[in-house]
Amino acid sequence: MKLVRYGVAGHERPGVFIGEDIFDASILAADYDETFFANEGLERLKKAADEGLLKKVGADVRLGPPIARPSKLICVGLNYRDHAAETNAKIPAEPILFFKSTTAIVGPNDDLILPMDSVKTDWEVELAVVIGRQASYVKQSEAEEYIAGYMLHNDYSEREFQLECGGQWVKGKSCDTFAPLGPFMATRDEIPDPDNLRLWLTVNDKLVQDGNTSDMIFGIPYLISYISRFMTLLPGDVITTGTPAGVGLGQKPEPWYLKEGDTVALGIDGLGSSRQHVKPFKKKK
Secondary structure, eight states: OEEEEESSTTSOEEEEEETTEEEEOTTTOSOSSHHHHHTTHHHHHHHHHHTTOSEEOOSSOOBOOSSOOOSOEEEEESOBHHHHHHTTOOOOSSOEEEEOOGGGEEOTTSOEEOOTTOSOEEOOEEEEEEEOSOBSSOOGGGGGGGEEEEEEEEOOEEHHHHHSSSSOTHHHHOSTTOEEBOSOEEEGGGOSOTTSOEEEEEETTEEEEEEEGGGBSSOHHHHHHHHTTTSOBOTTOEEEOOOOSOOGGGOSSSOOOOOTTOEEEEEETTSOEEEEEEEOOOOOO
16 A cells, blocks of 8 residues: 555645545544554555545645654664765764654655755655554564555755764754655555665756665664664654765765755655755745
């Protein structure tokens, strides 16, 4: 199944793609949140879809993030060898973990708003994993059983905030609109081989990232097992698994970054594509 949320930002309704059409799923769930995933929501949704109980939605709707705001958005840094090399970083001996504020989450085609005073806003196409069951001290051999599905993610990053302002990376990762998710969450059965997916990103139609998840340093089962040693993962939590080479920070001969008017497009095999238009920050009146 391909889960979506649609409607006005902040008031999205749960739905599901069946073929090319969206069908409303609000008869089954108020939202795709922790309660939904923890209470066999995916199984109930599939049954309702198979029985034709869902109503078709109009075609011209905004897509929101495919899941409701999770308790945690956990990121894995430097998880592709080529990305570590382009940023002159050492290959990590263990996964580098950091959090991204969940207030950064937006829909797949919502605008990217440049933070106030930003001059180094960068892009990162990533595969995101959604947790389906509460997970603590999970064995690597059993980790796949805890996966609800997968999503496309753009891990936008303000490099000055991240690398030049001291402390942890979270400051450069958590600005509003810095976490577009979707267009949909594909359930685990839709993605039989998550370790062999092409992921790509363009800026103004120029291909800058073109990688494959087979190049990850730490695979998904290992990451779930590793992270669950340090914290309990709740249903609906998101782990985003790192980016391949081609970010702005790694461009040669000089780094370059996003500016007002740019358009970023990205995609992953089996997980669709998304597009963000870059807009300047404007203080709300």
